[in-house]
Amino acid sequence: MKPKDKQSLTHSYLALRKAVGWIGMLLPFVLMLGVFFIFKGEIIEKSISYYYYSKMGNVFVGAICAIALFMFFYSGYDKWDNWAGNVAGLFALGVAWFPTTQEGPRDLIGTIHITCAALFFLTLAVYSLFLFTQKDDKPTPQKLTRNKIYIICGVVMVLCIIAIAVYLNFFHKQGSTSGFVFWAETITLVAFGVSWLTKGGTLYPDKE
Numbered sequence: 001m002k003p004k005d006k007q008s009l010t011h012s013y014l015a016l017r018k019a020v021g022w023i024g025m026l027l028p029f030v031l032m033l034g035v036f037f038i039f040k041g042e043i044i045e046k047s048i049s050y051y052y053y054s055k056m057g058n059v060f061v062g063a064i065c066a067i068a069l070f071m072f073f074y075s076g077y078d079k080w081d082n083w084a085g086n087v088a089g090l091f092a093l094g095v096a097w098f099p100t101t102q103e104g105p106r107d108l109i110g111t112i113h114i115t116c117a118a119l120f121f122l123t124l125a126v127y128s129l130f131l132f133t134q135k136d137d138k139p140t141p142q143k144l145t146r147n148k149i150y151i152i153c154g155v156v157m158v159l160c161i162i163a164i165a166v167y168l169n170f171f172h173k174q175g176s177t178s179g180f181v182f183w184a185e186t187i188t189l190v191a192f193g194v195s196w197l198t199k200g201g202t203l204y205p206d207k208e
Contacts, residue, residue: 017200020070025193027063028186031056047181048189049100049113061096068092081131084123091120105174121161121188128154128195142204149203153195160188 031051036043039055051060071089074081094116101110132150136143164184172178197203 014200016070017196018202020067021193021196021200021202023063023067023193024189024196027060028182028189030063031060034059044179044182046177046179047100048185049095049117050102050182052099053102064092064096068096084126084131088120088123088127091116091123095120118161118165121157121192124188124192124195125154125157125161128157128191132195132199140206142206145204146198149198150195153191153198156191157188160184160191 028048031048031054032043034056035041035051035054041054045051045054048060051057054060068089071085071092074085074089094112098109098112098116100113101107106114128150133147135147139147164181167180167184194203
């Protein structure tokens with residue numbers, strides 16, 4: 001492969017990383033503002049997954065499927081990157097194809113949904129904490145700074161997942177309209193977006 005062609009492929013790959021980062025980061029805000037300004041609906045749902053039942057449901061499913069598609073075709077530095085991408089893509093499809101329970105006790109499909117969502121977020125945290133932080137033999141100062149960003153993002157994601165689990169198991173009441181889960185998921189997706197935008201070269205790229 002010619003150096004010019006290789007460079008072009010590298011730029012395209014980085015652009016895809018940035019795209020998936022932006023999709024994840026902007027998704028909750030697009031859903032929230034779209035429902036409110038276009039359809040005059042409830043601006044904040046109990047969780048991001050509840051937008052499936054709103055007029056922005058197709059946007060929710062489409063965005064999650066886009067992220068899943070990228071993760072399936074994501075090729076990292078080693079087999080662990082590839083396996084993590086396939087696993088994340090599978091769980092993302094589970095989130096999109098098995099909607100959360102709209103009302104009443106959680107049914108089987110709702111249980112599959114919340115399980116896939118939790119495992120999807122955990123896989124993304126693994127990317128930030130363990131895969132993105134792999135060091136080169138001679139890491140640049142920019143690489144060391146990026147690793148700090150990855151670790152912060154990964155820790156934030158894990159803490160949000162724990163907070164959601166604690167809330168749902170100990171504080172959530174049937175019929176509650178609290179937006180706690182929505183905002184915890186939003187923070188998780190923002191951390192995910194920052195991590196992938198950084199990996200895509202938006203923040204602290206190595207100097208040529």
